[in-house]
Amino acid sequence: MHIGILTGGGDCPGLNAVIRAVTLALLADGARVTGIERGFLGLVEHRVRPLDAAAVTGILAEGGTILGTHNKANPFEWFGAEGADVSGEVMAYVHALGLDALVAIGGDGTMSIAQRFCALGLPVVGVPKTIDNDIALNERSFGFDSAVAVVAEALDRLATTARSHGRVMIAETMGRYAGWIALEGGLAGGADVILIPEQPFDVDAVAARCRANEDAGGCTLVCIAEGAHERGGAMTVRAQVADSPDPIRLGGVGHWLQHALQPRVRSEVRTTLLGHVQRGGTPTPYDRVLATRFGVHAARLVATGQFGRMVALQGGVCTSVPIAEVANRNRTVPPDDELLRAARAIGVSLGQAGQG
Ligand code: F6P
Numbered sequence: 001m002h003i004g005i006l007t008g009g010g011d012c013p014g015l016n017a018v019i020r021a022v023t024l025a026l027l028a029d030g031a032r033v034t035g036i037e038r039g040f041l042g043l044v045e046h047r048v049r050p051l052d053a054a055a056v057t058g059i060l061a062e063g064g065t066i067l068g069t070h071n072k073a074n075p076f077e078w079f080g081a082e083g084a085d086v087s088g089e090v091m092a093y094v095h096a097l098g099l100d101a102l103v104a105i106g107g108d109g110t111m112s113i114a115q116r117f118c119a120l121g122l123p124v125v126g127v128p129k130t131i132d133n134d135i136a137l138n139e140r141s142f143g144f145d146s147a148v149a150v151v152a153e154a155l156d157r158l159a160t161t162a163r164s165h166g167r168v169m170i171a172e173t174m175g176r177y178a179g180w181i182a183l184e185g186g187l188a189g190g191a192d193v194i195l196i197p198e199q200p201f202d203v204d205a206v207a208a209r210c211r212a213n214e215d216a217g218g219c220t221l222v223c224i225a226e227g228a229h230e231r232g233g234a235m236t237v238r239a240q241v242a243d244s245p246d247p248i249r250l251g252g253v254g255h256w257l258q259h260a261l262q263p264r265v266r267s268e269v270r271t272t273l274l275g276h277v278q279r280g281g282t283p284t285p286y287d288r289v290l291a292t293r294f295g296v297h298a299a300r301l302v303a304t305g306q307f308g309r310m311v312a313l314q315g316g317v318c319t320s321v322p323i324a325e326v327a328n329r330n331r332t333v334p335p336d337d338e339l340l341r342a343a344r345a346i347g348v349s350l351g352q353a354g355q356g
Helices: 015-028 041-047 087-097 106-120 146-166 180-188 201-217 253-264 285-303 338-343
Strands: 002-007 032-036 048-051 100-107 124-128 169-171 193-195 221-223 237-240 249-250 269-273 310-316 315-320
Touching: 002 015, 002 087, 015 032, 015 100, 015 249, 015 285, 032 124, 032 169, 041 087, 048 249, 087 106, 100 106, 100 285, 106 124, 124 285, 146 169, 146 180, 146 285, 169 180, 169 253, 169 315, 180 221, 180 338, 193 249, 201 221, 201 253, 221 253
Parallel strands: 002 032, 002 100, 100 124, 124 310, 169 221, 169 269, 193 221
Antiparallel strands: 032 048, 237 249, 310 315
């Protein structure tokens, strides 16, 4: 068997741990492994390299991806040729390389492209990746724990300076349309207020919480997801990226909230945009282990000929689901989520009127 591996979409901590595990497990099965550079771009531009044990030694704890990635390269809508479909050329190259199957490590965009190649006859196994933890039918993606650790540490640091100055400190997290990073990071960092896209907020409710803290002589820590928005309002768009499967880039709601809050509170309000710091750096031990489990499971799916499927964690156990059921879907925070209930139970404000 000759298997290709690629990483698509935004990078995240743990990608190298997956590449290592897939490669070592496939080599142990007697397969030959080829790394494809910069996601599907490598299949269009013929950029590949052999992966052996030496190539994946020492990369377990390394952030990013040794193969490189791309979040715009979609062979079905090729941006280099104004939306042309170059999937036929890609399939010809796949045959010329002699690839029997592809392991595609990526988010929902990568899964939907993988699904379309599956339909053209390229056997594909998917591995879910994202710091956002928003891939459907998968309760935990590697990279998420590392991002949450960054948010928690940032809040710890913001807390001491907030306390010293009696300020309102806002930390804006990533997460796209899901609030998982802000919710779990906010809980881990002891935020007084957690604002997520799934629970539209009232500025007056947030201000009331800040003023109550001021009256008690304290400061306020607000953890806000980039997709959070006022009740009846829209998400804050930072940029529109042409040619991307997901052209909307969110960001800036933290500063929007700062300006909305400042006239309503006595203390000074400051904002920290955590940004790509959440995506870089070394994976936590949890993510290294999860990534290794996912990689080994992907190799097992290849070895047993179970194609068109994505590795998934369900009930704490590695399993797989049809890629077709995952492509172009998101997993957001449900209204009855246990973490939301825990936050409410300990008095964390979710920005809802009357909640305090
Ligand atoms: O999906 C991962 C993610 O980091 C999101 O949380 C964020 O909105 C987006 O990617 C940022 O993308 P870019 O790296 O293109 O700015």
